[in-house]
Amino acid sequence: MSCSGRSVLTLLLVAVSSINLSSTVSAETGLRWQQASDLSRFEARLEPLDGQVKVREFQPWILHLQDSAGPIAQAGIRVGGGMQAHGHGLPSQPAISAYLGNGRYRIEGVKFNMDGRWTLVFYVETEGWQDRAVFEIDIGSVSSNVKTGSLTTPDEALLATLYLDPDSKPPASPGNRFADHGGAVRLGRKLFFDKSLSANGELSCASCHQPERFFTDGLPRAVGIHRSGRNTPTVIGAAYQSWFYWDGRRDSLWSQALVPFEAADEMGSSRVALVRKIATEQAYRNLYESVFGDLPEDDFLAGLPEQAGPLGDSATRQAWHRINRASTEQINRIYVNLGKAVAAYERSLPPPISRFDRYVTRVLQGSQRDAEELLTDDERAGLGLFLDQKRTHCLRCHNGPWFTNGGFNNIGTGQFSGEQLDFGRVYGLRSALMDEFNCLGRYSDARPGQCNELKFLNKENHVPLEGAFKVPGLRNLIATAPYMHDGRFADLESVLDFYRHPPDREQSGQHELPELDITDAESRQLVRFLKSLSVVRE
Numbered sequence: 001m002s003c004s005g006r007s008v009l010t011l012l013l014v015a016v017s018s019i020n021l022s023s024t025v026s027a028e029t030g031l032r033w034q035q036a037s038d039l040s041r042f043e044a045r046l047e048p049l050d051g052q053v054k055v056r057e058f059q060p061w062i063l064h065l066q067d068s069a070g071p072i073a074q075a076g077i078r079v080g081g082g083m084q085a086h087g088h089g090l091p092s093q094p095a096i097s098a099y100l101g102n103g104r105y106r107i108e109g110v111k112f113n114m115d116g117r118w119t120l121v122f123y124v125e126t127e128g129w130q131d132r133a134v135f136e137i138d139i140g141s142v143s144s145n146v147k148t149g150s151l152t153t154p155d156e157a158l159l160a161t162l163y164l165d166p167d168s169k170p171p172a173s174p175g176n177r178f179a180d181h182g183g184a185v186r187l188g189r190k191l192f193f194d195k196s197l198s199a200n201g202e203l204s205c206a207s208c209h210q211p212e213r214f215f216t217d218g219l220p221r222a223v224g225i226h227r228s229g230r231n232t233p234t235v236i237g238a239a240y241q242s243w244f245y246w247d248g249r250r251d252s253l254w255s256q257a258l259v260p261f262e263a264a265d266e267m268g269s270s271r272v273a274l275v276r277k278i279a280t281e282q283a284y285r286n287l288y289e290s291v292f293g294d295l296p297e298d299d300f301l302a303g304l305p306e307q308a309g310p311l312g313d314s315a316t317r318q319a320w321h322r323i324n325r326a327s328t329e330q331i332n333r334i335y336v337n338l339g340k341a342v343a344a345y346e347r348s349l350p351p352p353i354s355r356f357d358r359y360v361t362r363v364l365q366g367s368q369r370d371a372e373e374l375l376t377d378d379e380r381a382g383l384g385l386f387l388d389q390k391r392t393h394c395l396r397c398h399n400g401p402w403f404t405n406g407g408f409n410n411i412g413t414g415q416f417s418g419e420q421l422d423f424g425r426v427y428g429l430r431s432a433l434m435d436e437f438n439c440l441g442r443y444s445d446a447r448p449g450q451c452n453e454l455k456f457l458n459k460e461n462h463v464p465l466e467g468a469f470k471v472p473g474l475r476n477l478i479a480t481a482p483y484m485h486d487g488r489f490a491d492l493e494s495v496l497d498f499y500r501h502p503p504d505r506e507q508s509g510q511h512e513l514p515e516l517d518i519t520d521a522e523s524r525q526l527v528r529f530l531k532s533l534s535v536v537r538e
Contacts, residue, residue, distance in 0.1 A: 077125075141318075156512075192209075208266075236475075239346060259389070438451075
């Protein structure tokens with residue numbers, strides 16, 4: 001059995017005051033909704049192109065506009081919206097990509113990354129008027145037959161969206177054509193564990209991403225050459241993500257893999273030093289050239305300073321800027337390939353199959369009695385609470401096989417004063433756009449049409465991005481403590497207590513976290529279920 005990880009959702013229209021909202025279902029087109037504009041100047045009809053609505057996936061939609069004179073052509077249209085209850089905008093910025101005739105417009109870049117009530121707003125301007133149509137919609141996972149605090153007969157379709165297939169393969173990596181190359185995997189593994197690539201010869205990628213700790217380090221905040229400001233996330237499952245680092249400052253696994261080599265707080269090396277190491281050590285040279293082709297000869301390296309790169313101390317940066325452009329381009333190409341090799345290794349790490357996945361397998365096979373032997377009564381009760389969207393809202397952010405929507409949410413953990421300033425996504429977004437190694441950059445192997453996350457990135461500078469951090473996955477939590485972006489909580493009990501008693505908004509700023517209204521016993525059950533997501537050791 002294979003599960004794509006894409007959760008097909010039902011889309012239910014919600015009647016709201018002052019908005020006459022109706023929906024129809026066509027055998028030809030599937031889901032369809034109609035809406036009058038605010039000033040009644042036009043009617044809008046909205047439908048997903050393939051007749052379904054999916055979460056965590058870009059979809060093309062069709063917008064049909066008509067006024068009293070007939071279909072509206074050549075209108076200026078802007079798309080907005082968001083999730084008002086959570087105080088944030090859309091995770092992407094949709095855009096009109098084509099006029100299809102007869103008042104029909106194709107919309108690209110529509111994406112919903114979590115359950116809940118969303119607003120889609122279409123601002124329409126013609127030569128004679130301006131008006132808007134507002135659609136308020138509820139996106140909810142397929143219904144689940146659960147009772148408060150206990151799982152009775154679980155809905156198989158919902159459980160299947162959380163199941164991780166042991167044979168699952170990461171999605172394609174358009175920016176890295178070597179993502180699944182066996183030679184790149186071997187080179188990447190050697191790079192990942194090599195301490196000699198650091199400035200002090202004592203650190204490697206594996207110093208923070210330790211295999212025995214599910215590729216984390218057990219520390220509140222990572223320690224390289226210096227202590228960093230954030231907790232070390234696991235690299236297992238990273239290939240299924242769209243954004244990297246807690247603030248999403250990189251948009252691919254390979255571009256993220258490049259940063260630690262040069263970062264002063266991490267391995268503290270330089271771009272030129274790394275390239276020199278690969279070119280002069282025969283084992284590395286052989287591995288590299290078997291995948292990426294010839295490295296430069298000794299005369300090229302002889303003309304370069306020992307340490308040079310765009311990061312690091314003043315001397316390192318100045319040395320980099322003195323190198324001619326053709327040489328820096330050649331160095332960058334080699335450097336980029338090393339990141340692509342590390343990403344290939346990380347993509348090869350096996351998925352963390354848990355008792356929960358085995359439980360779901362038995363349920364889907366119709367072996368309910370055998371399934372119940374895999375989870376305790378408390379774990380099944382915790383699963384029931386996790387699936388109970390009216391009480392716990394867990395699935396809004398923690399959905400899919402990796403238990404994350406891949407988005408960014410503000411739960412009141414940002415730090416806006418003091419020594420450990422951390423504003424989260426608001427600056428990470430800008431960094432991703434400026435990164436020379438992003439999906440649209442010249443070092444990426446992707447075509448522009450394959451960079452939807454970056455192309456349709458919502459650049460709206462609104463306050464909720466301040467203090468928003470990436471939603472982490474929930475797999476193998478036993479091995480990945482402590483928790484949160486700054487490692488502030490040593491155990492899951494403390495995390496649940498934080499959700500049950502969210503920070504005061506007057507002191508911590510506006511955040512999206514509702515109070516989790518559960519009892520002490522239910523909190524323990526939720527924790528026990530979350531621990532059941534840990535890896536099964538054969």
